[in-house]
Amino acid sequence: ICDYQKSKIECLEGDILVMNNSIFYHIKEEIDANRKTEVIICDEAHKLEKSIRNSATVEINPEMALRRLRAMAYYFAPSTLKKYLKRVRERYSPLDVDKLEKYDRDFWSIVERYVSGHLDIEGCKDILLYYGEEILETSKGRVVILGTLLDGYYQIRDIKDKILSFEENRELEREELRFTVDNRALVYLEYHYVYEKRLPDMPLTDFLDRIGSLEVIDDNFVIYRSGKSLLCVPVLVSSYLKRLYDDATVIHCSATIGNLKIHGLKTGVESFDTLVLDSPFPKERRRIIALTDGVNMKYQGTDRDLKRRRANENIFRLLRSANANTLVLFRSFEDLESTYNYLLARSPELKKKIFCYQPDMNGRDAKILKERFEREGGILLATGRFAEGVDIPGEALTMVIIDSLPFPVPTPLLNREQKLIKERLLKKGLDPKSAHWMSFLMTSFHIMASSVIQMIGRLIRTERDYGVVVIQDKRFYQWVGEEMKKRGYLKDQYISMSLSSALEYIPRFLKRFKSN
Structure with a gap:
């Protein structure tokens, strides 16, 4: 269940x-x-x-509806037609993303030739609605069903093509989203199919309902294309x-x-009492270090490659100096891959195993990776997503390096949220500059700061743990660290030092607690 x-x-x-x-x-x-x-x-x-x-969030994914249409067409097809549909399926086996579009069109071309040889495709849905259940089990009924499904395929495929024509991650206007599927018989057929097959879901009906819901979605939702889907996301x-x-x-x-x-x-609790408890873990066993000469990881124009190379060199020198089991956290897989290739080329100097979190890893894969790192030791490269909730106690992890502050990439959702907050603050009498700053603090800064606290929290998981967190991104030293303390995100003190000082300080600090 x-x-x-x-x-x-x-x-x-x-x-x-x-x-x-x-x-x-x-x-x-x-x-x-x-x-x-x-x-x-x-x-x-x-x-x-x-x-x-x-x-x-309401996700509108035509692929789910098209998959159900194919399954229904195969189920209701007479045995003579099933033979041809089975052959086309075998021709594209194994079926992957690259083959799906071609398979889909070939599948429905066979259905179209069959139906058009018996009936007018356009009239099938009306025949089905008029006669209902009494026609379903007749030989003509099978043709009517296939014609109805084929009509649904045409309309939903057009919606799919229109969705794919939208630029990704661009907020869409309501006028661009006038989708209709004029085929009430599809819902009736899916109910019949689900009843006969004893299935738990109705993705075709869900898709049609969600298409209809676009007409009543209010202004609190932002709508944009992500991959092959439309996402309707609530802002507040x-x-x-x-x-x-x-x-x-x-x-x-x-x-x-x-x-x-x-x-x-x-989160809707604007009036509250607070109870703040101190951490049970000793603070003297952990240091948070802000590099004064780290790299400002805000990429601008053509400086990306240069900044990435300098950051990779900083990370390499920290790893070589500390010689500790280390988790290095990145804001993107692109940055992670760059550092991985750099470290791999200089791995003889590190004398440590390098583990790498991959973008296609699911929860089980990530757990296996974490357990291997914990058991064998070395260097683990991962994104902030991996870090959330990961526990690696003891000497299995004694250093965390935060490569770059994880400010979120602007998205339609983030832009709309900032706009709504700014408008509300302006209505309360705040000047435009202050309203803009506050909307930034409540959105981008809040997301970044919360993620950094999660990253820092990976280090000390028991009373005997110890270690060092190094924040390589220079922006933390320049202004972010103090802003996080001022606004209550960061409770612990941090120390600022140059990279050369950190290379001397970190090994001495770790040595104080090793095996103690």
Whole structure:
């Protein structure tokens, strides 16, 4: 049984319910119908905004609908036609992304030739709606079904082509999104198909519903193309969370919650009492070092390659000097790959194994990679996404290098959120310059600072752990570090020093605690 259904069943009986944010978002009404929720405790509350936003996001992916149409066409096809459809499937086996488009067109060309030899394709959907179930099991009914599915394929393929014509990551205007599928019989056919096959999902009907929902989506949503899909993403989620909280007592828990005021505004708890507890781990066993002569990793114009080479050299020198089990964190796989190639070329000087997190790794692959690094030691190159929630205690990890501050890349969502916040601040009487700065702090800076705290937190996981965090990006020394302290993100002190000083300081510091 899936987690969603399991939680639905258990929520009818339990006095204390444990579930993730997205499941709670989807079944809150059913819980309240059974009994009133009095207390909501949200663990890892720093993830709450993103989690609820993902749950409320509407994804419109024509591929899912087209896949269901193909499956239905094959299922309803008479045996003579199935033989040809099977052959075309075998011709493209194994089926991958590159072959899918050609296979799809060949598949439906066979269906089209078959249907057009018996009936007018355009009239099939009307025949099906008029006669309904009484025609389904007849020989003519099979042709009518295939003609109806073929008509649906034409219309949904046109929507797919239009979606792919949009530039990626550009906010779309509502006028660009006038999609219609004029074929009510598709829903009826999918119900019939699902009933006969005992299937749990209806991706075709879901797709049609989501296409229809574009007409009523409000201004809090930003719509843009990502890959082969349209994403309709809510900008502000505080209103969703307020509805989920209702009258319950709400407790947010997190060791890396960052700025409490901004967190409260974004998660719908604008009025709150705080309880801040000191870390149980000894601070004298960790040092945070800001390089005064690191590289400013804000790429501008043609300086990218030069900055990348200088940063790679800094990382290499830190690794060689410390000779420690080290996690190096990057903001992008492109930067990670550049450093990996640089270190690989000079690996004889490091005398350490190099482990590399890959973009196609799933959770299981990442766990295996982490366990290998923990067991064998060496250098692990990863992105910030890998770092979130990873525990590597003891001497398996004694140094973390943050290559670049993870400021988010501008997206339609980020741009719209900044715009909305700035407009609200201007209405409250703030001057334009201050409103712009505050909107930046509440969005890009907040995301970056929260990620940096997560990265720093990878180092000390038990009372006996020790180590050094080095922030290579010069912007931390120049202004970001103090801004993070001022705004409550960074609770610990950090020390600023040149690279040459760090190369001497780090080995001495690590030696003090090694095997102690």
